[in-house]
C-alpha cells in the first residue's frame with residue numbers, strides 16, 4: 038500500500054470498499070439484455086452460413102414469410118438495399134502513429150448482412166422476426182438459399198499463397214494491413230551478434246467467451262422519433278455512433294444503454310452488425326425487437342482472438358545480453374478486421390517487454406481469411422507477442438546454459454532507469470516511455486513466493502534424481518494501459534446535496550460503480566453513500582469511449598476529476614458569497630465548504646446547490662452562471678505502464694504428459710490500487726483465462742475452414758477443479774502521469790500464463806532439450822518427449 | 829405446432845401457472861412466461877450451469893428440461909433465497925468473498941452450491957472444487973466462489989471451514 042499517495046486523497050481510495058453492484062446480482066434482480074421484455078415485442082433470429090466461403094445465389098424467403106407468427110423476413114439483398122456496411126475503421130489510429138510506423142492499410146467494410154457472398158461459417162445471410170424466438174427459428178429453417186462454394190482460405194498462409202482466391206475482391210489482395218517499424222539499427226544489427234537463434238512461435242485461436250452471450254433490444258418511439266437500444270456491449274457510445282450513421286438519425290435521438298453485462302473481456306468491445314440491425318428492425322417494424330445470441334451462434338459469430346504466427350530471430354552475447362530482436366508475424370484476422378490494426382499495433386509495441394534491447398525490427402501482415410473475425414480479447418496482442426518473446430528468452434538461456442531467471446535479470450531495465458524511453462511509438466502516436474516501476478524487484482518477489490531460485494533449482498535436481506520432472510516457468514511483461522483518446526464524465530450536485538456522477542465507461546463486472554464512487558467521495562469529501570453513479574448510458578454523458586483496453590480506472594477517474602474541479606470552482610465562489618468570506622479562506626469539509634478554523638461557518642453541498650439555482654433569490658455572486666454541473670473529457674497524455682512477473686512450478690507426469698501446476702504466482706504492479714480487493718479479483722480472473730487459453734481452450738478449424746468446436750462441450754473453459762493454487766502479490770508504484778497515480782489492470786492477468794506454462798514444461802524437460810513453441814500446450818505433445826527418449 | 833398447454837409449478841413456495849408449447853424449455857418458461865429472470869441461460873446445451881434450479885430437491889439444468897415435464901413440481905430459484913429482503917447466508921458469503929464480478933453465473937453458482945452443501949455433509953475443498961465445476965464462471969477464477977461455499981458448508985454442518 039502506498040500510504041503517501043493514499044493520504045493525499047482521503048478516505049475511500051485504497052480501501053476494499055464492498056461492491057454496490059452485488060446486491061441486485063445476488064438477489065436475482067440484475068437486468069441483462071435477455072431479461073428485458075417490452076410490450077408488443079418481437080424476436081429476431083439470423084440464418085447463418087454453414088460454408089466458410091460461398092457466393093450467394095437465390096435466397097427464397099417466401100415460405101418463411103408464410104409461417105404463422107412471422108412478421109418480417111429479409112435476405113442480404115433486402116438489407117443492403119436499405120443499409121450501408123459498417124465502416125471498417127471503427128477504430129482509427131492517430132496520425133502520429135501512422136507517421137512513425139510504416140503502414141499500408143486496406144480495411145474492408147462489413148456488410149450488415151451480405152448479399153454477394155458469405156465469408157465465414159456463421160456469417161448471417163438472412164434474418165427473420167417473429168412473435169417468439171422459437172417461431173423465428175422455425176422460419177429460418179424454411180429459407181431456401183443457394184450458396185455456391187468458393188475455395189476456402191482456411192488459414193493465413195493459404196490466403197497469402199500466390200494465386201489464392203480473393204476474399205474481398207475489390208481490395209485486390211488478402212492482406213488488410215502491412216505494418217513495419219524498427220528501433221536502433223533494426224535487423225542490420227543482427228550480423229554483429231555473437232549468437233543468434235531463429236524460431237517460429239504459434240499462438241492459437243481462442244476467444245473471450247463471456248458467460249453471457251451478446252444480445253440487443255431496441256425500441257423506437259415514432260412520436261418523438263427516438264430510438265432506445267440496450268446492447269450487451271463494452272462501448273455504448275460507438276454503438277450509438279454507428280446506428281446514427283446507418284439509420285441517418287442524430288446521435289442525440291438515440292439512447293444506447295448497456296444494462297448489466299455478463300462479461301466482455303474485449304469480445305463485446307466493438308460494434309457488430311446486429312447492434313445496428315436490431316435498431317433498424319425496431320424502427321422499420323415500429324415494434325420493440327429483441328435478439329439474444331445462443332451459445333453456438335456466439336462461438337461462430339462473436340469475435341475470436343489470438344491466432345498469430347511469429348518468426349523471430351534473437352541475437353545475444355555470451356553473457357546472455359540480448360542485442361537485437363527481429364520478428365515477422367502474421368495475424369489471422371478472419372473475414373473482417375473490426376478494430377483495424379489495433380491488435381497488431383499492440384504486439385509491435387510490446388515485444389521488447391521489460392528489457393533494455395538496443396535493436397529491434399518487426400513487420401506484420403494482417404491477413405484476411407475465411408475464419409470468424411478476429412478482435413481483441415483480454416491482452417489484445419500482448420499474450421501473442423509475449424509468448425514469442427518470453428519463449429525466445431528461455432531459448433537464449435538454454436543455448437548458453439544459463440538460468441532463464443538470470444538472463445532476465447541481466448536484460449531488465451533497472452528501477453533507476455525510470456522513466457525509460459523505449460525508442461518506439463505507441464498506438465496513440467506518442468513516443469513510448471515506461472513511466473515507473475521496478476521490474477527486477479517484481480521477478481525477485483515472484484521467485485521468492487516459490488521459495489527462491491536456489492531452493493527451486495535444488496528441488497528440481499532432487500526430483501530429477503528420483504525420476505520426477507519439476508519445471509520453473511517464467512513470463513514477464515509490460516502493458517500500456519489507460520489508453521486514450523479520451524473518456525467523458527458528468528458531475529452534478531443534486532438539489533439534495535448528493536453527488537451525481539455519470540461516466541462514459543461501460544463495465545462488465547469490474548465494479549466501476551463502486552470504484553468511481555470511491556473516487557468521487559474522496560474528491561468531494563462526502564460519505565460514499567452520498568455519491569450516485571451511472572455508467573454505460575449515452576443519455577447521461579454526451580461523449581464517451583467505453584471499457585476496453587484496461588483503461589477505465591485511469592481515464593474515467595481523470596474525467597470525473599476535471600468535471601469535479603470545474604464544479605467545485607463554482608461552488609467555492611458561491612460558498613464565498615454565502616459565507617461572506619474570501620475563497621482562499623475556505624476549505625472542503627463535512628459534505629460542504631467551510632471557513633478554515635471556524636467550525637460554525639459552514640455550508641453544505643445541499644445549501645450550495647440551492648444557492649446556485651437559476652431564478653429568484655439565488656445566492657450566486659455576480660458573473661457566476663447558474664447550476665452546478667459539468668460534463669468534461671479527460672484526454673490522457675499517453676498510456677501508463679503496468680507490468681508483472683509471472684512464475685509457476687509444474688510437475689510433469691512422464692506417462693501421460695499431465696501438467697500439474699503446484700503453484701502459480703503473479704507479482705503485479707498497476708500503480709495505486711483504488712480498491713485492492715477488486716484489483717486482485719481482476720488479476721486472478723485474468724490469470725485463469727490465460728491458463729484456459731494456454732491449456733484448454735481452442736477454436737479449431739479443419740483445412741476446409743469448418744469450425745470444429747461449436748459448443749461449450751468442445752470449447753473447454755476452465756472449471757473450479759482446473760484451477761491451481763494461485764498467489765497474486767501487488768506492488769504499487771504510482772504513475773506520474775495522472776492525479777491519482779493509477780494504472781490500468783483489467784487485461785494483465787491473461788497475458789503471461791500460456792508462455793509460463795510452456796516455459797515451465799520445457800524447463801522440466803530440459804534433459805530432453807524439449808521445445809514447445811506453440812499453444813495450446815497439450816499433454817499428448819508433452820508425453821511425446823518421453824517416448825523412446827532416455828533422460 | 830404451437831399448441832400450448834397449461835403448466836403449473838410451485839416456485840419458491842408459490843403456485844404459478846403459465847402456458848407452454850411442448851418444446852418450451854423450463855428455463856424459458858421460468859424466464860419468459862413466469863418472468864423470473866434471475867435464472868440465466870448461458871449455453872442452452874447443458875454445460876455452463878447458469879440455468880441451474882432445484883426441482884423437487886435436486887439441482888437440475890433448466891435448459892435440459894421441458895416446461896411440461898415440470899408440471900406439478902416444486903422448484904427453487906435464486907429469487908427464493910432471500911427472506912423479506914434479508915439475503916440468504918450464502919448470498920452474503922458470496923459478497924464477502926468476492927465470488928462474483930459480472931454476476932451472470934451467480935444464480936447457477938448459488939443453486940449448485942446449495943444443492944452440493946445440502947446433499948453432502950462432509951465436504952473437503954477438493955469436493956467443493958469438483959462439485960462446483962458443474963457451473964462455469966468466466967470472471968472470477970473461482971477462488972471467491974470456493975471460499976464462500978467452504979465457509980457456508982462449515983456453517984451448515986457445524987464445522988469450522990472444511991477439511
Ligand code: FES
Nearest residue numbers: 870871872877891
Ligand atoms: S444454459 Fe443450461 S447449462 Fe448452460
Ligand code: FES
Nearest residue numbers: 929933965966967
Ligand atoms: S461472475 Fe461473471 S461469469 Fe461468474
